[in-house]
Amino acid sequence: MAILSKIRPSDARLAQFAKTYAQHRPIVQRSLTVGFVLYVLGSTYRGLSARPASKGPSKGKGKGTVQGKDGKVESGKSTRVAVDAVFYQRLATILRIVIPSIHSKEALLLLMHSSLLVFRTAISLYVAALDGKIVASLVRGQSKQFLFNIIRWLLVAVPATWTNSWLSYVQNKLAIAYRTRLTNEVLKQYLGEESEGPEGKVYYKLSNLDDRIKNPDQMITHDIQRFSSHLAAIYANLAKPILDVILYNYQLSQNVGAEGLFILTIFVQSSAALLRYLTPSFGSYTAQSAALSGSLRHTHSRLAEFAEEIAFFGGEETEKLLIEQEYATLVKHENRVLRRKWWFGCVEEGVIKWLWGSFGLVTCAIPVFFKIPGVAGLDLGSRTEGFVTNRRLLLSASDAIGRVMYSYKDLSELAGYTARVSLLLDTMADVRKGRFEKALVSSAEVGEHAKILRGRGQVFDSDEIRFEGVPIVTPNGDILIKSLSFYVKPGEHLLIVGPNGSGKSSLFRILGGLWPVYGGIVRKPAASQFILIPQRPYLSLGTLRDQIIYPHSRQEMEDRGVTDADLLAILSVVEMDSLVEREGGWDVAREWRDALSGGDKQKIAWARLFYHQPKYAILDEATSLVPPDMEGSMMVHATTLGITLLTVSHRPSLWKYHGMILHFDGQGGYVFTKLDAEKRLALQEEKQALEAKLLEVPKMKARLTELRAAVEERDRQI
Numbered sequence: 001m002a003i004l005s006k007i008r009p010s011d012a013r014l015a016q017f018a019k020t021y022a023q024h025r026p027i028v029q030r031s032l033t034v035g036f037v038l039y040v041l042g043s044t045y046r047g048l049s050a051r052p053a054s055k056g057p058s059k060g061k062g063k064g065t066v067q068g069k070d071g072k073v074e075s076g077k078s079t080r081v082a083v084d085a086v087f088y089q090r091l092a093t094i095l096r097i098v099i100p101s102i103h104s105k106e107a108l109l110l111l112m113h114s115s116l117l118v119f120r121t122a123i124s125l126y127v128a129a130l131d132g133k134i135v136a137s138l139v140r141g142q143s144k145q146f147l148f149n150i151i152r153w154l155l156v157a158v159p160a161t162w163t164n165s166w167l168s169y170v171q172n173k174l175a176i177a178y179r180t181r182l183t184n185e186v187l188k189q190y191l192g193e194e195s196e197g198p199e200g201k202v203y204y205k206l207s208n209l210d211d212r213i214k215n216p217d218q219m220i221t222h223d224i225q226r227f228s229s230h231l232a233a234i235y236a237n238l239a240k241p242i243l244d245v246i247l248y249n250y251q252l253s254q255n256v257g258a259e260g261l262f263i264l265t266i267f268v269q270s271s272a273a274l275l276r277y278l279t280p281s282f283g284s285y286t287a288q289s290a291a292l293s294g295s296l297r298h299t300h301s302r303l304a305e306f307a308e309e310i311a312f313f314g315g316e317e318t319e320k321l322l323i324e325q326e327y328a329t330l331v332k333h334e335n336r337v338l339r340r341k342w343w344f345g346c347v348e349e350g351v352i353k354w355l356w357g358s359f360g361l362v363t364c365a366i367p368v369f370f371k372i373p374g375v376a377g378l379d380l381g382s383r384t385e386g387f388v389t390n391r392r393l394l395l396s397a398s399d400a401i402g403r404v405m406y407s408y409k410d411l412s413e414l415a416g417y418t419a420r421v422s423l424l425l426d427t428m429a430d431v432r433k434g435r436f437e438k439a440l441v442s443s444a445e446v447g448e449h450a451k452i453l454r455g456r457g458q459v460f461d462s463d464e465i466r467f468e469g470v471p472i473v474t475p476n477g478d479i480l481i482k483s484l485s486f487y488v489k490p491g492e493h494l495l496i497v498g499p500n501g502s503g504k505s506s507l508f509r510i511l512g513g514l515w516p517v518y519g520g521i522v523r524k525p526a527a528s529q530f531i532l533i534p535q536r537p538y539l540s541l542g543t544l545r546d547q548i549i550y551p552h553s554r555q556e557m558e559d560r561g562v563t564d565a566d567l568l569a570i571l572s573v574v575e576m577d578s579l580v581e582r583e584g585g586w587d588v589a590r591e592w593r594d595a596l597s598g599g600d601k602q603k604i605a606w607a608r609l610f611y612h613q614p615k616y617a618i619l620d621e622a623t624s625l626v627p628p629d630m631e632g633s634m635m636v637h638a639t640t641l642g643i644t645l646l647t648v649s650h651r652p653s654l655w656k657y658h659g660m661i662l663h664f665d666g667q668g669g670y671v672f673t674k675l676d677a678e679k680r681l682a683l684q685e686e687k688q689a690l691e692a693k694l695l696e697v698p699k700m701k702a703r704l705t706e707l708r709a710a711v712e713e714r715d716r717q718i
């Protein structure tokens with residue numbers, strides 16, 4: 001006061017400014033009101049024009065097709081995406097999975113979330129009343145009352161910040177809970193227990209027998225996560241802003257003071273600087289999350305890439321374990337970030353809304369308790385009240401209105417992710433029932449071809465393998481062989497030969513239960529009685545031991561009474577025992593696909609065969625990279641273990657190990673007969689010798705012509 005009384009010239013200037021301002025104040029108020037209305041209109045327009053959200057999976061005016069990650073349409077038959085009855089129907093189906101009962105954890109979280117939303121609104125109402133009281137005490141100049149109200153204001157900050165942080169925490173918990181439910185359900189079907197039955201091997205059939213889903217890995221990892229977080233957020237994004245808008249709407253009719261706006265801007269800038277300083281490095285957390293998500297996706301893409309090999313090994317459980325481990329690491333990280341967000345949310349709320357809010361009130365109180373010349377008491381009161389209204393409008397109403405504007409966008413994004421998740425669930429359900437959607441070859445619609453495709457064969461359990469009139473049909477409806485009949489009795493090894501693409505591997509896919517049987521009768525042991533060794537064997541993620549015992553776990557190995565010493569003995573059969581020392585022991589884990597050579601991979605696959613000792617081994621060019629002397633010893637060893645071999649090989653050196661031959665001609669025909677290896681080899685040698693002689697004929701003819709010319713020349717000279 002003493003300082004103020006000394007600066008008379010500035011006091012006069014202040015009084016002059018206040019007078020001019022008071023004269024023009026109505027215009028300022030009107031401009032602010034118009035500006036505010038324009039802002040609301042602009043936000044509304046932006047909110048509505050964001051409806052055909054180009055971001056996210058929805059397309060067009062809230063409608064479109066379900067798209068893959070690179071924008072490719074997921075299915076030939078387009079799936080509508082709109083906020084309509086179909087969306088609510090799909091959502092209801094998924095809700096039954098993510099909230100299985102009212103006693104579930106998710107239902108409890110949802111109840112907590114709702115209660116917190118209502119509680120927060122109640123706090124807002126209380127604060128609104130408290131604000132009014134503070135303004136009243138300011139206007140009346142009641143310093144004690146004012147201080148008392150400020151203390152109440154700071155006290156209410158405790159439950160308010162607590163509620164807001166809890167809201168965000170519970171919402172994110174809910175998203176994780178939804179995701180876990182959906183992931184478990186999808187994994188159950190995708191890598192399900194019933195791998196032996198016709199309902200199993202969904203992960204193989206989804207990508208090989210059906211066209212609808214191009215990237216199941218992305219759907220299971222990314223889309224389910226996006227769907228879950230959108231579903232958890234949509235409740236708060238719709239319900240709370242509507243409540244807030246109703247609550248604050250009456251204040252929009254009140255004065256919007258330019259003074260308040262100015263001071264508030266300073267506060268907002270200061271709080272932003274402080275918060276920038278305090279903010280944990282959420283950017284690096286996001287990068288880490290992306291890396292972990294990428295790793296999880298990589299594991300899934302490996303599964304899709306090697307689906308055939310894993311399907312033959314019945315490695316579903318091992319793959320499921322690996323995926324679950326990756327998922328657990330990701331969730332652990334997300335939970336850590338969530339906890340940081342929780343305390344940061346408290347600080348953020350405390351600083352922005354409450355601490356600076358109280359400072360703002362104190363600032364407004366200065367002209368009340370310390371008289372500023374030229375400004376009337378009544379003006380001061382209305383200006384303070386204007387500031388409070390302004391603060392509320394900007395901090396609460398603008399936030400609420402903004403969220404209402406964008407709620408439709410949220411809803412259509414949720415519709416997009418709902419469509420993706422539904423497509424995944426529906427396609428899996430169809431695949432499990434043997435209903436596939438795939439573009440077929442043009443002739444598939446007519447005549448005998450169509451008749452074969454409409455048919456279904458019978459599959460019986462048996463000790464031996466016997467095909468009776470079974471057509472070999474590719475997933476796109478191409479008929480490789482119309483009717484195939486052959487058998488393999490235990491101990492009677494079968495050699496399968498034929499040109500590329502004639503259907504040799506396709507036969508194995510039917511044996512492994514991967515491709516449907518379109519006709520005839522198939523008798524065969526369960527898929528678990530087969531082991532496939534392809535040219536490029538599958539190596540799982542895990543230790544060196546895991547490669548030999550795949551898909552067994554260490555526990556299963558021990559339960560079978562097998563020790564590491566036994567595994568070493570198995571490795572010595574394929575002359576790979578030095579590998580254990582070279583790689584640093586049985587428990588070393590690495591990307592074995594890159595660590596081993598092609599031949600080493602084949603030998604490891606043979607070691608795996610000797611460990612499992614199945615009834616039948618399918619060898620699809622399984623010795624192509626192994627030295628000739630070793631392939632013989634490996635075959636003999638397999639035979640002594642009682643394993644019956646079904647071999648695809650172009651090497652005549654392997655013929656002698658087989659009793660029967662199935663010869664595809666590549667034109668839809670085949671011969672199934674006894675294989676007399678010696679006779680066949682003798683014939684082969686004679687054929688080769690004749691072919692070699694035939695190659696000499698042109699050279700001999702040329703030489704003969706030369707000799708005849710030379711003789712004629714000599715005769716002329718004589």
Ligand SMILES: Nc1ncnc2c1ncn2[C@@H]1O[C@H](COP(=O)(O)OP(=O)(O)OP(=O)(O)O)[C@@H](O)[C@H]1O
Pocket residue numbers: 208209474475476480498499500501502503504505506507
């Ligand atoms: N998942 C699939 N979808 C559609 N067609 C397929 C699929 N897998 C294989 N085919 C087709 O089936 C035909 C036979 O393939 P298969 O792998 O049985 O040949 P193969 O006799 O083993 O040949 P190769 O000696 O080259 O291995 C090929 O024309 C191939 O394109």
